[in-house]
Amino acid sequence: MSLQNKTIVFIGAGNMGEALIRGLLATKMVSPSRIIATDLRANQREFLAKTFGVRALEDNTAAVDAADIVVLAVKPQQMGEVLADFKPAMSESKLVVSIAAGVTTARIERELGGRTRVVRAMPNTPALVGAGAAALAKGAYATDDDLVAAESILGAVGISVRVEEKLLDAVTALSGSGPAYVFLVTEVMIRAGVAAGLDEPLAKKLAIQTVYGAGKLLVESGEEPASLQRKVTSPGGTTEAALKVMSERKLGEIFTEAIKAAEKRSRELSGS
């Protein structure tokens, strides 16, 4: 399904909704006149209308009434109320794309009734700078065309991959929560740099650029992480000394355990 001539409605235009609107408009696949955003906050609606030239409404039902595609970008705990609110305006001709963590396609289908076509996505916060990683899964009634449409929307703010819905808990644990792991490692590196004698602003500048540069190198070189690691690790050198400590302290096991815990928590939260 091409996005051209489709009206896309964002229910909830906070961090993620706004990032998606910005990304979509930047691709020029959709014109501002084809986007409607709803948000509870009047100042956010004013900001969206002024900044992007989109229509910004308070009334979810009126917005969904005009929609071909409804993107659900409210917090998971707001979902029940929001679905009940716009249900009267729903029909099977409208595709629902949800980015709410832990809200299953089955729940959305059940609460909206009928044979609602739902695609569920798990994005991550680097979407805010156009470098997101999202995984998408379709519900019982969504078609491959619907997945393509959802990919076009999420693809405007990064990469997207397709998975079976049962794998979204693992995706949540890896790439959904993943930015936090990298931020933590960055913070730890800054503190370690200070402990090694650098002043804090300098340690911060070097650590942040190192994380950015390493990520960019991974993406742009297309090389395996292990191969890039070997390239900076000369025998008997400084990197080898550091990696030996990490291996002895079982950093790999810590990450494996941590991601397993996140996956388990995601399953508990989504009831899957």
Ligand SMILES: NC(=O)c1ccc[n+]([C@@H]2O[C@H](COP(=O)([O-])OP(=O)(O)OC[C@H]3O[C@@H](n4cnc5c(N)ncnc54)[C@H](OP(=O)(O)O)[C@@H]3O)[C@@H](O)[C@H]2O)c1
């Ligand atoms: N941020 C992430 O890293 C991330 C990653 C993956 C998935 N997600 C998912 O993305 C979704 C949105 O997250 P976010 O960080 O963008 O949240 P957010 O900034 O809180 O955005 C949600 C927006 O929806 C508005 N809203 C609440 N109830 C509404 C209603 N009935 N009608 C219309 N708008 C309503 C909220 O207004 P108020 O502020 O007034 O409540 C808020 O502006 C969440 O479900 C989250 O699970 C987020």
